[in-house]
Amino acid sequence: xxxxxxxxxxxxxxxxxxxxxxxxxxxxxxxxxxxxxxxxxxxxxxxxxxxxxxxxxxxxxxxxxxxxxxxxxxxxxxxxxxxxxxxxxxxxxxxxxxxxxxxxxxxxxxxxxxxxxxxxxxxxxxxxxxxxxxxxxxxxxxxxxxxxxxxxxxxxxxxxxxxxxxxxxxxxxxxxxxxxxxxxxxxxxxxxxxxxxxxxxxxxxxxxxxxxxxxxxxxxxxxxxxxxxxxxxxxxxxxxxxxxxxxxxxxxxxxxxxxxxxxxxxxxxxxxxxxxxxxxxxxxxxxxxxxxxxxxxxxxxxxxxxxxxxxxxxxxxxxxxxxxxxxxxxxxxxxxxxxx
Amino acid sequence: xxxxxxxxxxxxxxxxxxxxxxxxxxxxxxxxxxxxxxxxxxxxxxxxxxxxxxxxxxxxxxxxxxxxxxxxxxxxxxxxxxxxxxxxxxxxxxxxxxxxxxxxxxxxxxxxxxxxxxxxxxxxxxxxxxxxxxxxxxxxxxxxxxxxxxxxxxxxxxxxxxxxxxxxxxxxxxxxxxxxxxxxxxxxxxxxxxxxxxxxxxxxxxxxxxxxxxxxxxxxxxxxxxxxxxxxxxxxxxxxxxxxxxxxxxxxxxxxxxxxxxxxxxxxxxxxxxxxxxxxxxxxxxxxxxxxxxxxxxxxxxxxxxxxxxxxxxxxxxxx
Numbered sequence: 052x053x054x055x056x057x058x059x060x061x062x063x064x065x066x067x068x069x070x071x072x073x074x075x076x077x078x079x080x081x082x083x084x085x086x087x088x089x090x091x092x093x094x095x096x097x098x099x100x101x102x103x104x105x106x107x108x109x110x111x112x113x114x115x116x117x118x119x120x121x122x123x124x125x126x127x128x129x130x131x132x133x134x135x136x137x138x139x140x141x142x143x144x145x146x147x148x149x150x151x152x153x154x155x156x157x158x159x160x161x162x163x164x165x166x167x168x169x170x171x172x173x174x175x176x177x178x179x180x181x182x183x184x185x186x187x188x189x190x191x192x193x194x195x196x197x198x199x200x201x202x203x204x205x206x207x208x209x210x211x212x213x214x215x216x217x218x219x220x221x222x223x224x225x226x227x228x229x230x231x232x233x234x235x236x237x238x239x240x241x242x243x244x245x246x247x248x249x250x251x252x253x254x255x256x257x258x259x260x261x262x263x264x265x266x267x268x269x270x271x272x273x274x275x276x277x278x279x280x281x282x283x284x285x286x287x288x289x290x291x292x293x294x295x296x297x298x299x300x301x302x303x304x305x306x307x308x309x310x311x312x313x314x315x316x317x318x319x320x321x322x323x324x325x326x327x328x329x330x331x332x333x334x335x336x337x338x339x340x341x342x343x344x345x346x347x348x349x350x351x352x353x354x355x356x357x358x359x360x361x362x363x364x365x366x367x368x369x370x371x372x373x374x375x376x377x378x379x380x381x382x383x384x385x386x387x388x389x390x391x
Numbered sequence: 392x393x394x395x396x397x398x399x400x401x402x403x404x405x406x407x408x409x410x411x412x413x414x415x416x417x418x419x420x421x422x423x424x425x426x427x428x429x430x431x432x433x434x435x436x437x438x439x440x441x442x443x444x445x446x447x448x449x450x451x452x453x454x455x456x457x458x459x460x461x462x463x464x465x466x467x468x469x470x471x472x473x474x475x476x477x478x479x480x481x482x483x484x485x486x487x488x489x490x491x492x493x494x495x496x497x498x499x500x501x502x503x504x505x506x507x508x509x510x511x512x513x514x515x516x517x518x519x520x521x522x523x524x525x526x527x528x529x530x531x532x533x534x535x536x537x538x539x540x541x542x543x544x545x546x547x548x549x550x551x552x553x554x555x556x557x558x559x560x561x562x563x564x565x566x567x568x569x570x571x572x573x574x575x576x577x578x579x580x581x582x583x584x585x586x587x588x589x590x591x592x593x594x595x596x597x598x599x600x601x602x603x604x605x606x607x608x609x610x611x612x613x614x615x616x617x618x619x620x621x622x623x624x625x626x627x628x629x630x631x632x633x634x635x636x637x638x639x640x641x642x643x644x645x646x647x648x649x650x651x652x653x654x655x656x657x658x659x660x661x662x663x664x665x666x667x668x669x670x671x672x673x674x675x676x677x678x679x680x681x682x683x684x685x686x687x688x689x690x691x692x693x694x695x696x697x698x699x700x701x702x703x704x705x706x707x708x709x710x711x
Binding site for chain 1: 433434540570571572573574575576578579597598599600601603604627637638639641642643644645646647648649650651652653654655658659
């Protein structure tokens with residue numbers, strides 16, 4: 052792979068000083084067909100993911116977070132169009148043919164979803180579902196495939212891997228199913244794992260286990276993870292950097308602790324103010340965000356957040372604010388009310 | 392006197408394979424007038440079954456549920472006794488609990504008629520009043536459920552429950568299907584309503600952070616039993632039961648520090664075959680001999696606090 056070095060995040064001194072960029076997305080746009088013509092659901096998004104990094108994608112439902120990663124895998128709904136670039140090694144993920152896309156999916160990029168019960172086949176044993184991608188991507192023989200399958204279940208800390216191979220999805224709890232789904236996603240030895248709300252359907256005690264597992268996998272295997280979640284608590288635990296999506300655009304991005312402790316964009320600040328934080332006294336007030344998220348087909352002019360924003364000025368309506376970079380952080384707000 | 396008194400409640404279900412199991416196994420809980428009680432626990436712990444039994448939607452197989460001093464009768468085809476309409480229930484998903492084909496004002500109006508709290512002439516005014524109470528414009532009543540956001544729909548469901556002039560509303564995961572902003576809105580609304588109308592709330596939720604924010608008292612449920620109960624702040628900072636401790640430690644905080652949530656090892660056992668002794672002992676880091684043998688009862692462990700744990704019993708530990 053052709054990879055370029057980059058500066059590491061200063062917040063993570065334990066990291067090697069130079070880590071390579073694995074995925075570099077530039078000016079990504081995704082449009083979906085609609086009755087009155089196409090609607091743009093992802094509108095000019097730039098981000099990159101380094102090796103071994105957990106890159107968090109935050110935002111409310113409908114903000115384009117999922118579409119922006121499905122585009123990388125060629126998994127968009129029929130009729131969808133994309134533009135921009137998504138460099139992954141020597142490849143541009145957006146211009147691949149069907150065959151190459153199949154090799155990338157699972158072979159280089161694995162994916163897990165919110166509900167493992169719907170992504171696992173109910174009638175096939177865990178072994179069958181795990182061995183198929185191993186054979187497909189690695190071309191291993193029978194014995195080697197079985198060995199690897201058991202090894203993967205061990206890697207995701209599933210108790211009694213040999214027995215689990217013969218079991219069926221319904222015999223496992225939600226948390227264990229998600230572990231199986233992660234094992235399957237890792238079967239083709241991908242460099243990147245995309246996790247779309249992987250803990251949203253799980254209890255908090257089980258969620259903690261999955262968060263720790265993802266963290267262990269990136270440390271043990273140098274796996275990069277794109278973590279999509281609306282839960283800023285989960286984000287705070289595991290993401291190295293966070294991008295906040297609103298109405299199909301990134302409005303703010305930066306190192307996790309800096310961004311969550313000193314949000315720059317009014318939307319990020321508003322999201323945090325709406326959240327209960329058990330670390331704060333229980334009588335702190337939750338501040339809901341005014342209004343509702345706009346629908347992609349009826350975006351307001353200028354900054355898509357301006358109608359809900361208490362800091363808005365005339366400029367907010369005039370033009371879509373660009374993401375302004377400053378060190379490791381970037382924010383798209385002409386007012387910039389929380390500037391340090 | 393408590394407004395709701397649940398004592399040794401048992402709810403038994405039969406599985407498809409004919410195995411009977413207790414979803415609620417001798418659980419006790421009380422709600423004081425005007426207070427907000429949160430009931431938390433993992434999925435499958437029996438908290439929704441307890442909520443349903445509390446309002447008479449399922450028939451308990453043991454124990455009692457008393458509302459304002461009178462035993463709650465299981466729901467039948469007949470109308471409930473009038474005084475029991477002051478006990479209301481709000482479900483998780485307002486889109487399925489509201490009728491999609493009727494205007495929301497009419498649905499709230501129906502509840503007023505059923506509760507008999509208003510004459511026909513006063514009904515329209517009361518609908519407007521209830522809508523305002525939950526922060527919706529009175530023009531909202533001529534619209535249909537699909538025209539509202541999830542948070543607004545949940546507030547309509549709450550307005551409908553308020554139509555009966557309740558003294559207690561049981562809310563089963565009322566915030567679970569809402570995004571952060573709508574969650575904040577509904578949570579604030581509940582706090583306000585409880586204070587303004589001195590309304591009691593029993594809030595069932597798996598989300599500890601939001602319960603921590605809203606509830607005065609928290610009860611923690613594990614495998615059909617209440618294992619701990621106490622004032623929210625105290626329970627959070629000094630949990631008396633190891634399960635509560637584990638739950639609290641598992642909640643990730645959005646504070647940017649990168650602190651990892653703690654994992655509770657093991658899984659919730661099959662309620663059809665609960666472990667002997669304390670139901671939590673196979674997952675507990677402090678298991679003693681007595682924990683494997685005898686089930687601890689919910690007992691007072693200090694100021695307004697209850698816990699069912701041998702660690703808190705000065706005479707246990709000897710393995711009696």
